[in-house]
Amino acid sequence: MASITLADLGKIYPGGARAVGGVNIDIADGEFIVLVGPSGCGKSTLLRMVAGLESITEGEVRIGDRVVNKVEPADRDIAMVFQNYALYPHMSVRQNLAYGLKNRGTPRAEIDRRVNEAAEILQIGQFLDRKPRALSGGQRQRVAMGRAIVREPAAFLFDEPLSNLDAKLRVAMRLEIKELQKRLRTTSLYVTHDQLEAMTLADRLVVLNGGRVEQIGTPLEVYRRPASAFVAGFIGSPAMNLLDARAVPHLPGTGHAGTIGIRPEDLSVTADGPIQMDVRAVEELGAQRLVHGHTNGEAITIALPSDAQITDRLHLGFDRANLHLFNRETGARIG
Amino acid sequence: MIENRPGLNLLAHLVLIAGVVIVALPVWVAFVASTHTATDFMSGTVPMWPGPHLVENYSRMLDAGVSTSGTPPVARMMFNSLVMALLIACGKIAISITSAFAIVYFRFPLRGLAFWCIFITLMLPVEVRIVPTFQVVAGLGLLNSYAGLSVPLIASATATFLFRQVFLTMPDELVEAARIDGAGPMKFFRDILLPLSRTNMAALFVILFIYGWNQYLWPLLVTTDAQYYTIVAGIKRMADAVDGLPQWHLVMATAVLAMLPPVAVVIGMQRLFVKGLVETEK
Structure with a gap:
């Protein structure tokens, strides 16, 4: 568990194109922050910079008190849930969950304990010995979340994790993610383009547009007092x-x-x-x-x-x- | 076709049967010839049904061979061919999968140049560079050795490209998930890339094994010691009877024996082979 600080964070691609600029966000320990914006607004880039999958060209990212600009993703003490789940197709669910722990040299008994615990939380116990392809979309999504949980990380990073699910399942999983996060109290950073998802999940919303932060605030604050015409048009349905x-x-x-x-x-x-x-x-x-x-x-x-x-x-x-x-x-x- | 017309069905069957006959008849003749004595075959009428000398001919070839043609026993030549084909197939797969891994997943200086160098070798198969390659192999003292037989044939642009395509279809998220899971490059290669390219490796193995087994010109050049003759080159030597008639029944027995290992590989790996060529989803 840790706070995350983004200070003057920016990203300029080698060609000179700016994806993100001047982002300042203080995320408290245990807080659920949702980055929301239209496609191409830089929200995924921002998340990937926190994850360490994208290099940081300006400013810094702090997880806890540690500046992690140059730290490898595996050593940042974060876990990420991807949109297309990114499960290893040749490994059983159990192996998928255990892989990260195995690479860190966690003792066997500890791995088993954590995997079983995560399986229980997510109710995927009966699938542990199946391959991902034998699972439905919702089940795969749970496994992907299980892979994040077993690491007991300082922060969860979600990259549009519900976009591949059908509408009904999306609503159900949204609620589950919310409950799970409440229960584990793990700092979470969640990216979505769906303003409804953002409103329902977030402790605080970060509305992004064109690589800039338009507004940071609780869902109600953002809804009631949008800081700009863009936010006003983006948050709320009908617009x-x-x-x-x-x-x-x-x-x-x-x-x-x-x-x-x-x-x-x-x-x-x-x-x-x-x-x-x-x-x-x-x-x-x-x-x-x-x-x-x-x-x-x-x-x-x-x-x-x-x-x-x-x-x-x-x-x-x-x-x-x-x-x-x-x-x-x-x-x-x-x- | 959706139409259900007996005439068309008949035509389709005739075409297919004709195709099968064209492919299978020579094989049948070879098999029949290998079960007769030498004289039966020279008598003018080619027998169409197997004769009584099957066991005799085959055991003779496997044990002793044809002494007059200077070839060792067929069993020895088949062993040589097997070693060569396996070395070529495994060597090619090992080299091309690692070079494809380097090209796809690493950003190093002169990466583009390396890629084009591999690409250019596509234009230079063994037959084209056979003289300089022979020179090099001879200079290294590799004539009459398994290394000499296989190493020059191992470098392969085609296989590198195949694996490159396979790796390019791997979702980026998989690579990223592995990075977050703390798998370094080699660990990622071993734990994720290799298992996921299993079927492609199998498909390639089938193709390359047959490619290696059927090598003719190169083994003919680099082997002068009968102990290293391969079977495909050996058949040619047997058929070249210097004084006297070629022992067709024995040559045919050798040919039939030479066909067996590739057939076994294809049949044994058919399922993986088809999967490896058809499967695109990772």
């Missing part, structure tokens, strides 16, 4: 409406803002609402219906109860407190 302030000039108190953000669920239909919306399409989600349309040429979406009456033109109102204002050029939050 927040981001309107050009010029398209809705008559809204009170928004004169200095470039972009106005309002979540679809914070909008309501009121007869004298300041926003006029021309309805274009309706999506039925069962519990809600999402109504898509335009206001002065800007796309806008509103989430309504499934029994709401919908006419071709709606007048929308909102609570002033739910309004998010952003600078037009920088995207930074201004109120």
Whole structure:
């Protein structure tokens, strides 16, 4: 168990392309941090730099009090779970779990103890003598997690571990990972592009865009007070409406803002609402219906109860407190 | 084809049967010839059914050989061929798998150059460089030795490329997982790459064993001592009867014997062979 500190961390590839820059994150011992962002935002690169699979060109990574920039992955006291599991196909589950320990010269009895313990935690006891190819996707994912657990590392690194699973299993495994991490209290760094996964798992979220940190905060903080227009659009489903302030000039108190953000669920239909919306399409989600349309040429979406009456033109109102204002050029939050 | 027309079925069978006959008839004739005496075969009518001299001919060839042609007993030549084929097959696999490992997994200076050097040897099979190679082997005093028979044939670009392709299909995550699990390069090679390329090695072994077994020109050049004659080159020597008729029944017995080990290898390793060539998923 250990804290992890990323100080001014950056990565420039030999060709000069910058993947990540100026990342500062302090991860407390036992904390579950999720790195989230669109593809190509540098989140995997960041994780791999912590793991030691990618060289560090700027700044430093500290695990515990030790700077690990030049330390081999095996000696960083971390364990990683890969998206495609990366199980050794020719080894049985037991051998897969034991391989890392064997290489470190752990005594046999200790290996057996840890493997059996991990198998019990993950309920893969009956598969121990099977080969990975005889397992389903969810079972393989458990084995991959087992391989991380048996090492009893200072930190778990997860690289989109649920992306290869079907939707239902993903939700179930998400919960299991959360419970497991609570139980083991191991510092975890988790990469995903799925904002829902990020919201549900994280103690704190790190939203990345273009190799830069946009915001760090608890899921609710990020949801309620997005630090930039990018975060506002990325976190939350359906996505927040981001309107050009010029398209809705008559809204009170928004004169200095470039972009106005309002979540679809914070909008309501009121007869004298300041926003006029021309309805274009309706999506039925069962519990809600999402109504898509335009206001002065800007796309806008509103989430309504499934029994709401919908006419071709709606007048929308909102609570002033739910309004998010952003600078037009920088995207930074201004109120 | 999806159509179910008896005429087409018949045609397909005829074509296949013709193919089998073309391939199998010479083998059958060789076998039949090896079970008769010399005179039966010279009498003008070629017998089509096995004669009574099978045991006699084969045991004679295995034990004594044909003294007039200067070849040792067939058993000796088969042993030589076996040693040569095994050395070539195993040597090629060992060298090419390690060089492919180096090319794929290590970043060293002049890596590109090394790769192209290996690539260029594709254009230089033994037959092309036979004179200089002979010169080198003779200079090293390797004439009439197993090393002389096999070493010049071991370097192989084809096998290196095959393993390179195999290694390139290994997922990067596997390499990374091994690194995190604390497996150094050689440990990774031994514990993960080797077991995962098992079927490819088997497929290659079959091909290379037959390649080595069928070597003709090179053994003919470097062996002057009858103790090192290989069987394929030996058959030629037997058929070259200097004064007198070639002992066709004995030559054929030798040919049939020479066919057996490659056939045994193919049959024995067929399952792995097909798997190694077809399997792409790691």
